[in-house]
Amino acid sequence: MSFTLETTDMDLGDTPIENIFINDFMPMANGTYVKVYLLGYKYAHDRDEKIEVTNQTIAKHLEIPLEDVLRAWDFWESKGIIEKIQNNEENKYNYKVKFLNLKQLYIKNNLSLFETKENIIQKPKTITPQELIDANQIPAINKMFNQIDYIIRRQTVTTEKQKILSWIENYNMNPDVIEKAFFYGVERKGVKSINYIEGIIRNWYDNGLTNMESIIEHFKTQDEKYYRYQRVMKSLGLDNRPISQGEMTVIDKWFDKYKYSLEMVLKGCEASSKVANPSINYIDGVISSWHNKGIQTLEDIEEKDKPKEKKEYKVTKAQQSKSMPLKTRFHNFEQRTDKYTSEELENIARRKREAYNQRAKGEA
Structure with missing residues (x-):
């Protein structure tokens, strides 16, 4: 003996839809997304293994583009009420859709919310x-x-x-x-x-x-000026102290007035390696000189900021004479020996020796 039920040629069955979907989720979606969800839910509820249902099937049944069906599943997945289960890695559109139990989600969410509140209430x-x-x-x-x-x-x-x-x-x-x-x-x-x-x-x-990495990235997107201050001060080794309002004004000038990129400014900060005590004012001198020379890129620095070559000068006779030491009144002093010849000087010296010897004998 067996028992069977006669089926009708038309689908006159029922598909139960949770009120949570109707009350909370349906108002937030457009009509196409709602239709895709309901038709997919019906196919999942029927569980007829003889019928193969794909996203193309839903698109054809609703007479909408396949892209709309795919966007609908992306939307409902973002709301956390379905899961996409990939069947074939080669075909990213060929996936199964798992409809999550909204009642169970509701209980879990409220339980986790309750636990969170309990943690907040706990005394720090x-x-x-x-x-x-x-x-x-x-x-x-x-x-x-x-x-x-x-x-x-x-x-x-x-x-x-x-x-x-x-x-x-x-x-x-x-x-x-x-x-x-x-x-x-x-x-x-x-x-x-x-x-x-x-x-x-x-x-x-x-x-x-x-952590510091995530905070610096946050500054980069949310507070660009402060991010630039931090990069400049760190490149100069001054990030261990607060930046002054005057230093902020100078740094802002480099970006807002001179229109330099962060890369250019940091290149200018490399000049700090040449001094013992680097400062914002010192770097401002470097960067302002670039601006005055029309330097705007790193390539311009190589071309327009080369050190000047020292010129070689020929020394003229006039310059040579100027370089000679000046004569003073002591150079014009005339010695007494200048008016005697060498022979006369020798006779004078001999007579003095003879006179000295005679005096010495008389004393003896």
Whole structure:
């Protein structure tokens, strides 16, 4: 004995659609994306193995381009309610679509949200005085506190140090990142408040900026001027101190007035290797001289900024005479021997010797 059900020639079945889709997801999509989702969901619900359904099938059934079907699946995947499972690596359009259970997603999302709120409610870790003393023995921590005192131009008190040290634990920040937060707060915002700096740290943490590489990249896209200041100061070895407003103005001139690229400016900064104490003003002299000579590219530097060759000059007789030492009144002194001949001088010397000998005998 067997049992069978008669089927109709027409599809008069039912396809249950979750109200979560109708209430939350359907309003955010255009009509084509909704139609693609519903038809695909129907095929998945029917599970008729005799019927092979592809994206081309859906496009033909809805009388829309295949590109619209593919864009619809990309959209729903971005909303997290389907998964695309690749069947053939050679054909990227030939993939299966897995419809996720919206009720289960709803429960998971609300559970994770609840857990997140619980974590937020938890009291942040506080640092004890003994932990602060122990942490100060670590060179990186000690350097961080010294740098912070230098940046804000005053000594931080114990409670402030405890709070700053807690950022390492609560926000998973390295000491160099905390130093950079103080640099940024003072240089760009002009604020030295510990609470304000913590706001910067928290914002970086929320955006996943927990190391120097990601923060510098963030400056590059979000705060181009500050990124340029950092690159210039680092190339001069001056990145261990805050940049002054005057230095910012000079650096801005190189980019805004002279229209130099960062590559050109950093090339100019290489001149700092020639001096013991490099400064922004010294580099400004180099870069301003390039601007005055019409130098705009690295190639121009080779052509227009060559050192001048020393010219060789022939020394004339007049110059030779000028180079000879000047005679003074002592050179014009006439010696008494200038009016006697050598023979007369010899006779005079002989007579003096004879007279001397006679006097010597008489005394004896």
